[in-house]
Amino acid sequence: MSGVKIALDVFGGDLAPNVNIDGAISILKEGKFDLELYLVGKERVIEKLLHERGFSHEKLHIIDAPDVFGMAEKPSAVLRKKDTSLYRTAQLVKEGKVDAMVSAGNTGAVLAVALFVVGRIKGIERGAIATPIPSKKGFTVLLDCGANAEVRPEHLRDFGKMGYHYARLLGKTSPKVGLLNVGEEEEKGTKETKAAYELLTEALGEDFYGNVEGRDILYGDVDVVVTDGFKGNVAMKAIEGAAKFISDVLKSQIKASGLAGILGGLLLKNAFLRLKKTLDPSEYGGAFVLGVKGIVTKAHGNSNALAIENAIKVAYEGVKGRLVDKLQEEFWGD
Known part of the structure; x- marks a missing residue:
C-alpha cells in the first residue's frame, strides 16, 4: 500500500490549532512517510497559519469545517454537530476518502464519532x-x-x-x-x-x-x-x-x-x-480506538507538536499494518 491518506482534526485539543499545524508540517518535512494529510477545520484560519509558517506542500489538503467541538462539551452532542472539525474528520474515514484520522479533541466525543460515524466492526460490541x-x-x-x-x-x-x-x-x-x-x-x-x-x-x-x-x-x-x-x-x-x-x-x-x-x-x-x-x-503520540471500521487515533488533549507528529505516525503504521483488516478477520471468524 502507498499514499496513506490521514485526516487531522486541526481544532481538536487544548493547544489547537497551532500545535496541530506544526505537527503536520513537521512530518511532511521529514519526508520519510508516503502519506497525504487532510487538514480539517476553519479553512481561512488554516490557510493563515500555513502562510505565516511559509509552508505549502502538494500532499497537504484543506477540508473546511466552520465549527469547533469544545473540550468541555457533552460528548454525545458531537453527533448533532456535523459541521465541527471532529465530525467531518470522522466522516472522511466513513466515506473512504481517507484511511485514518487523528484528533486530540474531547475523548468522549472522539469515541462517539469512532463508534457511530466510522462504525463498529461486526462482532465487536464495545x-x-x-x-x-x-x-x-x-x-x-x-x-x-x-x-x-x-x-x-x-x-x-x-x-x-x-x-x-x-x-x-x-x-x-x-x-x-x-x-x-x-x-x-x-x-x-x-x-x-x-x-x-x-x-x-x-x-x-x-x-x-x-x-x-x-x-x-x-x-x-x-x-x-x-x-x-x-x-x-x-x-x-x-x-x-x-x-x-x-x-x-x-x-x-x-x-x-x-x-x-x-x-x-x-x-x-x-x-x-x-x-x-x-x-x-509525546514520544508515543496517540492511542488507537480499537474495534471500529477505520483507523482512529486519539492524541492526548494537551498534545504538543511532537505528540501530534507521532500520533500521525501511529495512524500511518496502523494503516500500513492492516490493523482493521486483521481485527475484522479475527472477529468475523468467530
Whole structure:
C-alpha cells in the first residue's frame, strides 16, 4: 500500500490549532512517510497559519469545517454537530476518502464519532482505547484506557483479542495477554474478572498469561494488560503522574546538592535525556480506538507538536499494518 491518506482534526485539543499545524508540517518535512494529510477545520484560519509558517506542500489538503467541538462539551452532542472539525474528520474515514484520522479533541466525543460515524466492526460490541505504556521491556499495551467505565466478561475477552493483534503490529511476535486483577491467583477478583479469566483462556490459549497486578504494566512480563476503562484510565494517569514526579524529584535533588550534584548531573546528562524520552507521553503520540471500521487515533488533549507528529505516525503504521483488516478477520471468524 502507498499514499496513506490521514485526516487531522486541526481544532481538536487544548493547544489547537497551532500545535496541530506544526505537527503536520513537521512530518511532511521529514519526508520519510508516503502519506497525504487532510487538514480539517476553519479553512481561512488554516490557510493563515500555513502562510505565516511559509509552508505549502502538494500532499497537504484543506477540508473546511466552520465549527469547533469544545473540550468541555457533552460528548454525545458531537453527533448533532456535523459541521465541527471532529465530525467531518470522522466522516472522511466513513466515506473512504481517507484511511485514518487523528484528533486530540474531547475523548468522549472522539469515541462517539469512532463508534457511530466510522462504525463498529461486526462482532465487536464495545470499542476500546489502547495505549502503549513504557515498560522495562519496551512497552505494554493497556486497554481499555477510558472508553468503557463498566464492562462484561465477554468485552474483556474481546479487548484481549484486539490488544493481541495491536501488540503484534507493534512488533511483538507472540504477545502475552494479562488480565488486571488484585492478585495473580486464578481465584482472585470479582465474579466478572473470574468469568473473564475463563473466556480469555478459551480465546487465547497459551497466549493468555493469566492475572496480573498494576506493577506488571511497567515490569513488562506481559505485552498486553486488559481491564475496564475506569481502572485503565486511573492506572494510565497514575503512571504519567509518577513519571513526572520522578523527573521533578531528580531535578530538585540535583539542585539541592550544590556543585557536586550539578557536576554529577552533567555526567549523567545523556542518561537523564534517555529517561526523559522514555517517559515522555509525546514520544508515543496517540492511542488507537480499537474495534471500529477505520483507523482512529486519539492524541492526548494537551498534545504538543511532537505528540501530534507521532500520533500521525501511529495512524500511518496502523494503516500500513492492516490493523482493521486483521481485527475484522479475527472477529468475523468467530
